[in-house]
Amino acid sequence: MSAVLVINSGSSSFKYQLIEMASEQTLASGLIERIGETTGASTHKCRDAAETFTRDLPIPDHTAGFAIMLAAFEEHGPSLAAHPPVVVGHRVVHGGARFYEPTLITPQVERDIDDLSELAPLHNPGALQGIIAAEKAFPDVPHVAVFDTAFHQTLPPAAFTYAINADLAERYRVRRYGFHGTSHQYVANAAARFLERPVGELDQIVLHLGNGASVCAVRGGESVETSMGMTPLEGLVMGTRSGDIDPGALFHLHRKAGLGIDDLDTLLNRGSGLLGLTGHGDMRDVVDAAQAGSAQAQLALDVYVHRLKAYIGAYTAQLGRLDVVSFTAGVGENSDVVRRLALEGLEVLGIRIDAERNAARSRQARVISTDDSPVTVLVVPTDEELEIARQSLSLASAD
Numbered sequence: 001m002s003a004v005l006v007i008n009s010g011s012s013s014f015k016y017q018l019i020e021m022a023s024e025q026t027l028a029s030g031l032i033e034r035i036g037e038t039t040g041a042s043t044h045k046c047r048d049a050a051e052t053f054t055r056d057l058p059i060p061d062h063t064a065g066f067a068i069m070l071a072a073f074e075e076h077g078p079s080l081a082a083h084p085p086v087v088v089g090h091r092v093v094h095g096g097a098r099f100y101e102p103t104l105i106t107p108q109v110e111r112d113i114d115d116l117s118e119l120a121p122l123h124n125p126g127a128l129q130g131i132i133a134a135e136k137a138f139p140d141v142p143h144v145a146v147f148d149t150a151f152h153q154t155l156p157p158a159a160f161t162y163a164i165n166a167d168l169a170e171r172y173r174v175r176r177y178g179f180h181g182t183s184h185q186y187v188a189n190a191a192a193r194f195l196e197r198p199v200g201e202l203d204q205i206v207l208h209l210g211n212g213a214s215v216c217a218v219r220g221g222e223s224v225e226t227s228m229g230m231t232p233l234e235g236l237v238m239g240t241r242s243g244d245i246d247p248g249a250l251f252h253l254h255r256k257a258g259l260g261i262d263d264l265d266t267l268l269n270r271g272s273g274l275l276g277l278t279g280h281g282d283m284r285d286v287v288d289a290a291q292a293g294s295a296q297a298q299l300a301l302d303v304y305v306h307r308l309k310a311y312i313g314a315y316t317a318q319l320g321r322l323d324v325v326s327f328t329a330g331v332g333e334n335s336d337v338v339r340r341l342a343l344e345g346l347e348v349l350g351i352r353i354d355a356e357r358n359a360a361r362s363r364q365a366r367v368i369s370t371d372d373s374p375v376t377v378l379v380v381p382t383d384e385e386l387e388i389a390r391q392s393l394s395l396a397s398a399d
């Protein structure tokens with residue numbers, strides 16, 4: 001029996017999952033958060049116990065966080081002696097143009113991830129701290145980095161190049177990289193498996209609609225176009241991020257409202273999207289408020305859906321044909337309202353939704369299009385941790 005430990009680290013928290021790979025079952029999962037604050041918190045859930053164990057205690061750094069995680073396994077199970085991880089898989093947000101596949105972590109890879117912090121200052125430093133602490137906690141097993149950008153390394157130059165000064169772009173690595181790659185890859189493969197079709201034959205659009213949101217066009221299992229760019233800010237309307245906006249608006253806000261570069265960064269990344277439009281960053285609140293008659297919430301929903309439709313149309317044009325559209329992540333898996341509004345009127349693209357199938361609630365992959373719809377529309381729950389575990393084990397076994 002082999003188990004894989006998957007670590008998803010941020011700057012002040014990390015999530016973990018221990019997955020038994022023969023059955024692909026999660027044996028335990030948890031969250032260590034508020035690292036470095038006066039009081040931190042740990043949460044641990046073991047598959048065989050109904051209870052979720054939580055503790056509040058100071059967690060000075062990631063290394064202390066891993067000691068707390070090990071203690072939680074010891075105390076609440078499962079025993080790591082009975083299920084020793086054969087490899088530890090780490091999610092790393094930005095792999096730049098350098099990392100295009102799961103990568104065995106070496107001191108050089110750590111330096112490269114550090115170097116890429118320049119492109120992802122909010123994400124890569126936390127991942128690196130998690131890697132270094134996890135190596136101390138598990139010194140005898142391989143550690144593998146799985147990059148959010150890697151799946152998009154197949155984007156053609158026409159899709160990843162910004163139309164700015166070419167020398168400047170090259171010197172400062174300004175191009176589109178794309179994110180959520182692990183999820184897009186997992187869902188594209190899961191959709192093909194669900195439909196019992198080879199992924200190589202399918203033209204797909206994957207809509208990852210969570211707190212962050214992105215679209216990906218997948219041809220024959222490879223990403224050929226995606227909506228996030230150099231950073232995870234471009235593209236769709238998100239919980240707190242604006243997505244696409246005319247850069248000219250930023251020059252205007254700088255000149256007229258006196259906003260500096262950090263103010264604009266915060267505005268677009270943390271104070272925009274659904275939150276900026278309505279005061280609510282959570283789609284559930286926005287849908288509830290719209291249904292209760294709030295014109296502001298209705299407008300936010302309209303803007304969200306308008307953008308989504310434009311991307312579906314554009315990506316259908318880029319692909320040239322379309323077999324499958326899949327919805328995934330928090331909003332995509334749960335909001336029949338967003339799914340209905342996003343696909344309404346797209347019969348011209350061969351998309352016909354079945355209202356009853358769309359409204360049904362389930363945690364399983366399912367079809368929500370009509371039987372005569374030329375394009376099959378699916379809801380496919382994503383599982384980034386399982387994808388990281390699979391890729392990490394596959395690399396470790398090949399070595």
Ligand code: AMP
Nearest residue numbers: 210211212282283284329330331334335
């Ligand atoms: P994720 O980033 O994939 O965890 O997705 C989180 C987001 O999913 C939350 O911020 C919610 O806006 C959204 N979400 C979860 N459940 C629902 C639901 N039933 N209806 C609408 N949105 C939902």
